[in-house]
Amino acid sequence: MPDSQADMLNELVAKPDTPGQVRGRQGNGSRAGGARRVSMREVAQQASVSVATVSMVLNDNPRISKATQIKVRRIIDKLGYRPNRLAQSLSSQYTRVLAVLLPPLRHAFSDPYFGELLSGICDRADKLGHKIMLESAKPDFLRERKHMELFERRFVDGMFCLGVNDRHHWVRDFSDAGFPMLCVNNYFPELNLDYVVADYRSGAEQVMNVLLQLGHKQIALINGAPEAQTARDVLEVYTARMQDAGLECDTSWTADGRFTEEGGAAALNEIIDRHPDVSAIFAGNDKMALGAMHQLVERGRRVPGDVSVVGFDDIQQMAFVNPSLTTVHLPLYEVGARACELLVQRIRGKTENVAERLATHLVLRDSTSIVPGRR
Amino acid sequence: MPDSQADMLNELVAKPDTPGQVRGRQGNGSRAGGARRVSMREVAQQASVSVATVSMVLNDNPRISKATQIKVRRIIDKLGYRPNRLAQSLSSQYTRVLAVLLPPLRHAFSDPYFGELLSGICDRADKLGHKIMLESAKPDFLRERKHMELFERRFVDGMFCLGVNDRHHWVRDFSDAGFPMLCVNNYFPELNLDYVVADYRSGAEQVMNVLLQLGHKQIALINGAPEAQTARDVLEVYTARMQDAGLECDTSWTADGRFTEEGGAAALNEIIDRHPDVSAIFAGNDKMALGAMHQLVERGRRVPGDVSVVGFDDIQQMAFVNPSLTTVHLPLYEVGARACELLVQRIRGKTENVAERLATHLVLRDSTSIVPGRR
DNA sequence: ACGATCCGTTAAACTGTTTAAGCAGTTAAC
């Protein structure tokens, strides 16, 4: 099976030259199975007007008289005519399609973090009359410059980049070529790219406030990739607040959890080995928090009895894990929706530079408690 | 802000008649910011051949001589020409775009179940040279027959439906109109639609086997919507196995968890109120299992000490919850990938009817144990 | 009565491809 499957795959790949079935150029008869496609020309004929008139009727051009409007619309309904958007886009220069570029992580599509962003983007795109095309930024994809091809070959009018960071040099390609692109929930202070982000700094402030107020002094940070600006923001706030409070926070108190459950678990091991007396874990996202929490229990610590854990993102499931996770709520849906609005504005040429920061708030649940009585 | 935001939204909605900026018909000069777009005509001129020749070069038509090949390709590279796929599709009748229709659930996009399917679909689509367009089957969407419009207006060549069930009468629209559609991980025995599913029956058999072998006798089923055929399959297997074992399994032992964490929690409450002696919970998906597990702990039962819990789907996070969840692994990624292959085959007209069932297997983790010593 | 304005409509040009049909000469098969 693996072999025959590979064969089939190969055979199916869209070769540039794919005859498919016989097609011929015999006008458009009744298509295989589909209802006979009716074009604007036929509508025009039946309504005894020109195609230009039909086009203008469809576009509510005020130069068309009420009478003609109605006459043409009646024929349109009667014939069940639907304008072909390929022809429309070819002519009008707008595709009304936006691409969402996801990072090439194995579970990017099933990651609630990206899912919420995507959900906001899609909902708003739909309201604005745009379609969403999904792409994954795999190495091959970028090497073959498919990200540029999307624009150059007129697949899309604009693009969202999710999960990008400083290592992704290609984000500059878009602005260099003048293609509308918007970074969703990350940003590049030095690059002057459009973005919409949640306010990571204020979120981190709230986490530190609550942990310190609960009396914690041994607070460790499990952070995501430091090549993400938002992750650096969190680190900065953590460090500043710890220093303000006169607490120890050298690099031995932080570990990279690569934004995954596994990474969070591994990071927890590092930290607990270095600092067995750790009393609170601040994780840069919920997945790492979950991994850390799991590992804590694995190593015989109770949460929050022995160690408090705080996450970041507030993905939905975190209300249902045991114990439910205290976390910073990021308005990811709203970030996505707003990003979509702004990108569309940009495409329409109505906006110069876009940068927005949406408020966050802490959600207190059961994974945090007052520091155990070790005074 | 809510008001001004609504205004802006309204203003941005793509009206049929959107002048945008001035556009005019002045050929294609240097586009705003973008590199000057070069068309096939220009390539042909520079290479002193006809556009047809250029087209044939691009499509590797064997009738083109090696010399012309090279000459034309050189010009193509020099000018940085990229074929306009709107024109290609308009002419060739293939869009090479597939739509994925997701159910209109609030968290559909962030649901790892759909995410895995989507991931498989997208990966394979990419390999096969196809793009993926995302749609959400909201009531409005269906009422306005946008699902048909996708085909009629030539947005896509084919469509995947995820999360559909018997109540979704519109699934018939596609086959009625002869549009290629494929149901992913659900099926309609009486409808003769194409589908690819995981083998729910065999998965359920494995769950029942392990629970019975562990000595459980009070086994409850928290099932998803009974309007899904796969959910009915699970129910049937549950009932059959319980009866085989001479155990009680009337409807008081099952509850509808609507496939959500909240639903799972609510269903658990029903069951535990009716049967305080329940010793094992079989949930129709992992989310319900998680909700049930959370609620069990909430109500003072230990998992698996007092009650064992088994899920279904094997979404990634379930390895990291406490306790980690025993569950049936569905090859969702593979289901998606295979679905994509078959849909593409269908579009190419190479296949008549498609129906495939992929194997599942049980993953034993920490949420199940031998029945507590109450003999 | 004459030119200007306005209105609704049309023809033609344009978007950028693919492909059937042809051109005229060469070779192979029947």
Next chain:
DNA sequence: GTTAACTGCTTAAACAGTTTAACGGATCGT
């Protein structure tokens, strides 16, 4: 000796719309 199938390429007609200059007729002011 005719037919057929090459050769490598061109021409022109599709594909299905949008846009704009122009046009004829009615209205209007002078």
